[in-house]
Each structure stands twice: as C-alpha cells, then as structure tokens.
Amino acid sequence: MAETTPIPRAQRKTISWLQKLWMALQTHYVYVILVLIWIISAIASPYFRMVPTYSNILTSAVPIALIGLAQTVVVISRGFDLSVGAVASMATAVASVAMVKGIIPSIILVLIIAVAIGAINGLGVTKLGINPFIMTLCMMFFLSGLNLLIRPSPGGYIPDNYKEVLLFQVGDFPLTAFLILVCTAIVGSILLQRRRLGREIYAVGGAPERARMSGINVDQTLIKTYIISAIASALGGLFIAARIGSGNAEAGAPYLFDSFTTVFMGGTLVTGGVGGYGGTLGAALIISSLGRILQFLGINIWNQFIAKGALLASVAGLQIYFARKGRQVE
Amino acid sequence: MISRIKLESSTKQFLALALALTVIMVVAGLATPGFLTYQHLTMVLYCNTMLGLLSLAQTLVILSGGLDLSIGSIYWISTMTGALLMLDGGTLLPALICLLIGAGIGFINGIAIAKAKIPHVVMTLAMLISLTGVLYVTTGGGGHGRATEELIAFSTGRVLGFPYISIVWIALTIIFFLVLKYTPFGWRIRAVGSNPVACRFSGIKVERIQILVYMLSGLLAATAGLLYLGWARTPYPTFQSGAGVGADVALKSIAAVIIGGTLFSGGRGGVERTFLGVLILACLYSILLMAGLGDEWQIMLSGIIIISVVVIYGRARST
Numbered sequence: 001m002a003e004t005t006p007i008p009r010a011q012r013k014t015i016s017w018l019q020k021l022w023m024a025l026q027t028h029y030v031y032v033i034l035v036l037i038w039i040i041s042a043i044a045s046p047y048f049r050m051v052p053t054y055s056n057i058l059t060s061a062v063p064i065a066l067i068g069l070a071q072t073v074v075v076i077s078r079g080f081d082l083s084v085g086a087v088a089s090m091a092t093a094v095a096s097v098a099m100v101k102g103i104i105p106s107i108i109l110v111l112i113i114a115v116a117i118g119a120i121n122g123l124g125v126t127k128l129g130i131n132p133f134i135m136t137l138c139m140m141f142f143l144s145g146l147n148l149l150i151r152p153s154p155g156g157y158i159p160d161n162y163k164e165v166l167l168f169q170v171g172d173f174p175l176t177a178f179l180i181l182v183c184t185a186i187v188g189s190i191l192l193q194r195r196r197l198g199r200e201i202y203a204v205g206g207a208p209e210r211a212r213m214s215g216i217n218v219d220q221t222l223i224k225t226y227i228i229s230a231i232a233s234a235l236g237g238l239f240i241a242a243r244i245g246s247g248n249a250e251a252g253a254p255y256l257f258d259s260f261t262t263v264f265m266g267g268t269l270v271t272g273g274v275g276g277y278g279g280t281l282g283a284a285l286i287i288s289s290l291g292r293i294l295q296f297l298g299i300n301i302w303n304q305f306i307a308k309g310a311l312l313a314s315v316a317g318l319q320i321y322f323a324r325k326g327r328q329v330e
Numbered sequence: 331m332i333s334r335i336k337l338e339s340s341t342k343q344f345l346a347l348a349l350a351l352t353v354i355m356v357v358a359g360l361a362t363p364g365f366l367t368y369q370h371l372t373m374v375l376y377c378n379t380m381l382g383l384l385s386l387a388q389t390l391v392i393l394s395g396g397l398d399l400s401i402g403s404i405y406w407i408s409t410m411t412g413a414l415l416m417l418d419g420g421t422l423l424p425a426l427i428c429l430l431i432g433a434g435i436g437f438i439n440g441i442a443i444a445k446a447k448i449p450h451v452v453m454t455l456a457m458l459i460s461l462t463g464v465l466y467v468t469t470g471g472g473g474h475g476r477a478t479e480e481l482i483a484f485s486t487g488r489v490l491g492f493p494y495i496s497i498v499w500i501a502l503t504i505i506f507f508l509v510l511k512y513t514p515f516g517w518r519i520r521a522v523g524s525n526p527v528a529c530r531f532s533g534i535k536v537e538r539i540q541i542l543v544y545m546l547s548g549l550l551a552a553t554a555g556l557l558y559l560g561w562a563r564t565p566y567p568t569f570q571s572g573a574g575v576g577a578d579v580a581l582k583s584i585a586a587v588i589i590g591g592t593l594f595s596g597g598r599g600g601v602e603r604t605f606l607g608v609l610i611l612a613c614l615y616s617i618l619l620m621a622g623l624g625d626e627w628q629i630m631l632s633g634i635i636i637i638s639v640v641v642i643y644g645r646a647r648s649t
Contacts, residue, residue, distance in 0.1 A: 080451060130637065130641070131640075133594075134636065134640060137633075141629055141630065141632050142633035142634060145626040145627060145628070146630060256455075257456075260452055270449050270452070300467075302466035302467045304463070305459050305466075306464055308463075309456040309457060309461075309463065310456070313453055313456040316448045316453070324447070
C-alpha cells in the first residue's frame with residue numbers, strides 16, 4: 001500500500017538499501033508470495049518445472065485479472081459490484097450468438113451492452129440512491145435471466161480465427177494472454193495512478209463528502225467507475241468465450257468469488273480509497289497457480305469450492321485485521 | 331373538533347402492502363378462474379412456506395444491519411444431511427443434528443462478521459461457495475437418503491385443507507413479530523441495525539446480538555430445510571454452475587424482504603411485512619407461470635421488482 005504511507009523527505013535519505021528492499025518486498029508482498037508458491041511447487045513436482053504449466057497459469061489468469069480489475073475499481077470507490085460475473089457471462093452468451101455475423105461487430109456490440117449495464121448500475125447507485133449492493137445484485141439477477149434467454153444451453157459458435165488470435169502461442173508461451181496481462185497492468189496503473197479520473201475515484205472512495213466539497217463531481221465519477229467495471233468484466237467474458245470455445249449463460253459466475261479474493265489479497269481495502277491494480281494482478285496469478293496446484297494434487301472440484309470459500313474468508317479477515325492493527329499503530 | 335384517526339406510518343405501509351396484494355390477487359383471479367379458490371390459495375401458501383421461513387430469517391438479519399447470502403445453502407445442507415441421517419430411521423435426532431448444524435454455520439458467519447469485521451456480503455458469499463463444496467463432497471449431490479414417514483406425514487399433512495407447515499410459518503412469523511415488538515432482544519436487533527455506534531455507547535453488546543441473529547438465521551434456514559425434506563422425500567439440490575447451491579433462494583428471500591419494505595440499511599421493517607412480501611412475490615411468480623414464462627423470467631423479474639420497489643419506497647419516504 002505504497003500510496004497511503006508517503007515517507008517524509010527528511011527520513012528518506014537515512015534509509016539503507018536493505019530497508020528499501022524490505023519495504024519494496026512489503027509493498028509487493030503478493031509477488032513475493034507468488035514466487036514462493038512457484039519455487040515450492042517447482043521443488044515439489046517436476047510438473048511445475050515445465051513451461052506448459054506456466055503458460056496455462058498465464059492463460060487462466062487473464063479473465064481473473066480482467067474481472068479483478070473490474071472489482072478493484074469499484075471497491076476503491078467504496079462500492080461493490082456483484083454483477084461482474086453476470087456481465088462476463090453475458091459477453092460469452094452474446095458473442096456465441098452474434099459472432100456468426102462477424103467478429104469485430106459482435107465485440108463492439110458486447111462492449112456497447114457493457115457500457116449500458118455499467119451506466120444503469122452507476123445511475124441507480126448515484127441518481128436513485130440505491131445501495132450499490134442491491135443495485136448490482138438486481139443487475140446480476142436480471143442478467144442471469146437474460147443470459148438464459150439468449151443462450152438456454154451452453155453452445156453456439158465462436159470462430160476459430162478468433163480463438164487462435166486470443167490463444168496464440170509462440171512455442172509454449174501464450175503470447176496474447178501475456179500481452180493482455182501486460183496491457184491490463186499498464187492501463188490499470190495509468191488509469192488509477194496517473195489519470196484524473198483515477199485520482200478522483202480514490203478521492204471519492206476515501207472520503208465522499210470531502211471529495212464533493214473539493215469540487216469533484218462524485219456522481220459522474222461513480223457512473224464512470226461502474227462503466228469501467230462493466231467493460232473490464234465484458235472483456236474478461238470475451239476471453240472466456242475464446243477459452244471455452246462456446247457461449248455459456250453461467251460461465252462467468254465463478255469469477256465473482258475470484259474477483260473478491262483477488263481484490264482483497266491484492267491489498268485493496270474494503271473501506272475504499274486504498275489499493276491498486278498491481279496487487280490484484282499478482283493475486284490473479286496466485287489464484288490461477290493455486291487452481292493448477294489443486295488440480296495437480298487431484299483435489300476434486302467440490303473440495304476446490306471449499307478451499308476457495310475458505311481462502312476468500314481468510315484473506316478478507318487477515319486484511320481487515322492488518323488494516324485495524326495499522327490504524328492502531330498510527 | 332373532529333380528530334382524525336392517526337395511523338403510524340408503518341401501519342399505513344402495511345395496509346398499503348395488503349392492498350397491493352389484494353389487487354394482484356383480484357387481477358390474477360379475474361384472469362384465471364380457479365386462482366381465488368381456497369384450494370389454490372392454500373396451495374400457494376404451501377409451496378411458498380420454505381421461502382417464507384427463509385425470508386423470515388433474512389428479515390431478522392437485514393433488520394440487524396446484516397445480510398445472509400448463505401441462507402439458501404444452509405437450507406440445502408440441512409435437507410441433505412437430514413435425508414442421509416434419516417436413512418437409519420428416527421426423526422427427532424437427525425432433525426436436532428440438522429438444526430445444530432444450521433445454528434453452527436450461523437455462528438461461524440456471526441463470529442466472522444461481528445468479531446473479525448469481515449463485510450457481511452463477502453463472508454456469506456464465501457460461506458455460500460464453501461457450503462456448496464461441502465454439500466457435494468459429503469452427499470454426492472442428491473439422490474441419496476430419504477425422509478422418514480413421520481416427517482413426510484408432517485410436511486404434507488393438512489388440517490381442514492390447511493397445511494401444517496404453513497401453520498408453522500405463520501406461527502413463527504407471529505412469534506418473531508411479538509419478539510421484535512415487545513422484548514428487549516427484539517428492540518436491540520433493530521437498534522443494532524439502525525445505529526451500531528450508539529448501541530455500543532449505550533452498553534448493548536452489539537457483537538453478541540449480531541452473532542445471535544446469524545445463528546437464528548441458520549436455525550430457521552435449517553428448519554425450512556427439514557420441512558422441505560419431508561416435502562421432497564429424496565431431495566436433489568438445484569445447482570447453477572458457479573453461483574453456488576441455494577443462491578437463487580437466497581436472492582428470492584432478499585427480494586421478499588425488500589418488497590415488504592424492510593430497509594436494507596437496517597433498523598426499520600418487520601417480519602409481518604415480509605410475510606406479505608413473500609405472498610406478493612408468490613402471486614407474481616404464479617402469474618408468470620400461468621402465462622407460460624419459465625424460471626429465467628422469474629429471475630429477471632425479481633431483479634426489476636426489487637429495484638422498482640426500492641425506488642418507490644425511496645420516493646415515498648422523501649415526500
């Protein structure tokens with residue numbers, strides 16, 4: 001959480017490089033954990049010394065990261081978005097129906113629908129004053145019904161060249177997936193750290209009243225936040241469609257849990273105004289690695305469900321514990 | 331001077347709800363003959379008793395400023411555990427174990443939310459997905475076990491055409507109405523929901539109330555699960571991939587609570603309103619079914635109804 005604790009200039013000179021390293025490790029603890037997980041599993045099993053394993057981890061991290069980005073932005077603005085999974089499912093369902101007519105138009109169609117969904121969420125939360133939880137819950141309700149009408153059973157048509165582009169590999173290295181992850185990192189950090197909108201989102205999440213008094217248009221910022229969230233989720237859904245090669249009205253639902261886990265693991269606080277996409281990206285890689293490890297250990301899908309739930313609860317609990325402890329120290 | 335009869339605003343809202351329910355029923359009755367018969371109405375009551383009990387539990391949680399998304403999965407856990415345990419015969423002991431499991435899961439929720447301060451949405455969502463896993467690991471996902479004859483007799487029994495289990499629902503609604511209105515525990519639930527900080531300063535043990543409420547919710551959900559077991563005999567849980575077992579019922583229970591006019595922010599509302607909320611929802615679903623529109627329409631409509639009700643109540647309050 002680098003952006004919360006700026007170090008006074010006077011102190012900065014006296015810090016040794018060892019302390020600097022230690023602090024860097026603390027801020028990027030997700031990546032430390034990720035590397036540790038990779039090292040331990042590589043020592044334990046030859047399967048984790050092979051490139052295809054990591055290419056698989058990278059590929060399955062893409063939707064988790066994109067939908068995690070969606071949730072990160074909203075949680076920073078002190079909201080919740082329960083519709084992220086349903087928006088991703090919508091993207092797969094619409095893509096599987098529309099891609100017969102053409103790839104680019106159907107991607108544009110999906111994005112337009114996503115913008116509309118985000119705008120409705122944002123308008124409901126701001127102009128109608130509906131609790132974000134209720135608003136996005138209803139959106140999830142509505143979309144899951146709509147998805148079933150669009151695509152009653154899994155199937156549909158996803159063109160081969162679309163799949164080939166998104167799952168393009170050089171040797172064993174999934175180039176497109178890697179590029180997408182890098183892009184989300186660049187876009188996510190520029191959006192949140194450098195752009196005016198990003199700073200406004202932090203301000204609104206940290207202290208909505210103060211943000212309003214300092215002249216930020218809180219409503220507009222929140223509406224934009226929900227639109228960004230819906231677009232990121234829809235992009236995640238478009239990638240899922242390429243991976244599963246069809247449309248599925250419920251394909252995105254599991255990613256709702258993952259989005260919360262990545263956000264909290266990445267150090268974005270549920271109280272709003274603190275956090276960033278860097279942590280979420282690392283956490284997305286951790287989660288897809290853990291998925292691989294559980295699969296490799298032969299743990300069945302239902303036990304994985306238990307593990308996922310326990311992980312989400314403990315990550316949230318730990319984060320809140322450390323946040324409270326930090327506040328007491330200050 | 332003519333003194334006008336002054337009604338409390340909550341009584342007014344309750345009457346408005348009852349009026350809305352009557353209008354919906356009359357419209358449905360005019361559209362389909364046979365809707366307004368004793369037989370059909372008790373059937374509607376009967377089919378929605380389980381949802382009613384879950385919504386009752388959800389009302390208590392929402393009144394205390396919380397939310398329980400795991401309510402549907404506790405319900406299914408109780409059903410499946412009961413079915414497996416009742417294979418060996420005996421009704422009371424398995425039922426007791428189910429109720430204990432329900433209360434235990436509620437206790438874990440409560441501890442995590444009240445003590446560890448995990449947001450209720452996150453904690454109960456995590457519980458929902460964990461319980462889905464537990465359900466399939468331990469029971470293999472349905473088709474095993476069977477309710478005992480006594481339970482089946484109770485769940486399907488009727489007195490003068492009126493189902494026993496609906497009497498249980500109505501009785502519990504009345505009990506919790508009285509508890510909320512006349513006992514310190516009931517006042518504290520509302521107080522914790524409307525202003526936890528003030529409660530803490532006035533010496534109310536906020537954490538304890540929250541934990542108790544989640545335990546009650548688990549207990550009521552387990553009760554509903556047992557009643558459903560007797561109804562379904564050998565249960566098969568419905569599972570939407572990824573959303574978790576019982577997510578749909580949990581969402582419907584929230585819908586019923588909100589239609590009843592209990593505020594999502596906690597403190598205001600009541601179980602008697604949720605009772606009407608469940609009936610309104612039930613009538614709307616039944617109308618949809620008669621129009622030949624399936625499950626997905628029910629889900630879609632629930633979303634639209636909640637939002638419109640929230641907006642209408644918001645407008646009514648601000649004017």
